[in-house]
Amino acid sequence: MKSPDGRVDWLFPHGMTIEKLINDVLMVVFFFTVGLEIKREVAHGELSSVKKALLPVIAAFGGVIMPAVIYTLVNRGTMAASGWGIPTATDIAFAVCILSVLGDRVPVSLKVFLTALAIADDLIAILVVAFFYGGHINLLLLVISIVVIFVAWLFKYFGQKHVWVYLMLAVMVWILFYYSGIHATMSGVVMAFIIPSKARYERPYVLHKIRFFSQKLLSYDQIDDETMFPNGPQRHFLRRIHKTAYGSLDMSYRVEHALSPWVNFVIMPIFALANAGVEIPDLSYFNIFSTAGVTGGVGLGIFLGLVLGKPLGITLFSFAAIKSRLCEMPEKAGWAMFFAVACLGGIGFTMSIFVDTLSFQDVAVAEQMQNAGKIAILVGSLAAGILGSLLITVVSKSDRQRD
């Protein structure tokens, strides 16, 4: 059994550095919450029915295919060709941030559309990472990891409700994925789909119990001193209410709710601090339009993919789907506003940087290419954000004048 660098350390993976710890361990938690989010949206949210999900999913495919095609056209036949996955991602945090700053200029239906699109986009990015950016696969370990995942599913099937059981299995899956050549972060996504999303108690039971305990709580309110709250019996019923409320929330929700602040305010900022720091020896690094030099057209491919490919892909695929009556246009939205919002899909940032760190690993000038890629992601994301914001402002102004 070998680690990606050919050696094994059972206590801690060999060759682990702070940067790898952030990208291979902390990012598992990020991908885990992304998986939970996708699962929730598929079960109850914007992707829960075919009718609702079709437009964002088709648009997300367009937003992945078009940038990948543009990147490949720019870099075909060169060492940089393997980076086609970099401009295909959308960063939901930045997109939502800009939408919230723009306020009521964007119709609510398009805000919902962009959020659903970003989630569908994340799912495609996960598949891209899993299938195209892993290492050499060790089939034996892969089979063992599938067995462990099956065991986790059996635990779920037989109603195991303890988080620590799934946590132990998740660690095992992470180790097996790490050594088998599949990117270790994918273990987070797999476990997100495994952990139970069914609450321990059913709705009638919860409502009955909460009502019963609340009545008891009130009935003991004035047995001795009313300033004494909670008194002995009340403490008992408050504990029972707490236990019932806890059991009425499914594990997926509880875990997602507990992890979200850590992911949003600790893990993602740490990831950005560790990965966005690109050393720029001279200003020519910012010349992303140059295809000369060792990095070839990495920068140009990513920039065009994000700024041009994303909005074009999203809009053209959606246009085809709506005109063929497969889907309906989001309410109160015109094509100009649709295109403007689609531009925000070009903010790749986190996921793009993540794919960038996985690309070009077999290339001699990998570091330079990754750095050129990061600069292009930052510039491209910034350009897409500014372009989207400007277009939304202009289109909403003209819409209001027309009204």
Add this chain to the structure above:
Amino acid sequence: MKLIPIYTWNRSVLEFNRKRDRITRQPWFQGVLLLLCVIVAMLLANLPVVSAYYHAFLETSI
């Protein structure tokens, strides 16, 4: 007598927590935080005083 300063301190902590929660729950907050992190990372990677430490730290073996 000693209870009053403790109460005042507790209240200021509670108010601070409430303000912090109000800001962090804003949808724009995460984007702004990430943007700040990018700027800090670029500075760390390129300022001659800290750049060597920044890269050495990231490459530290565990």
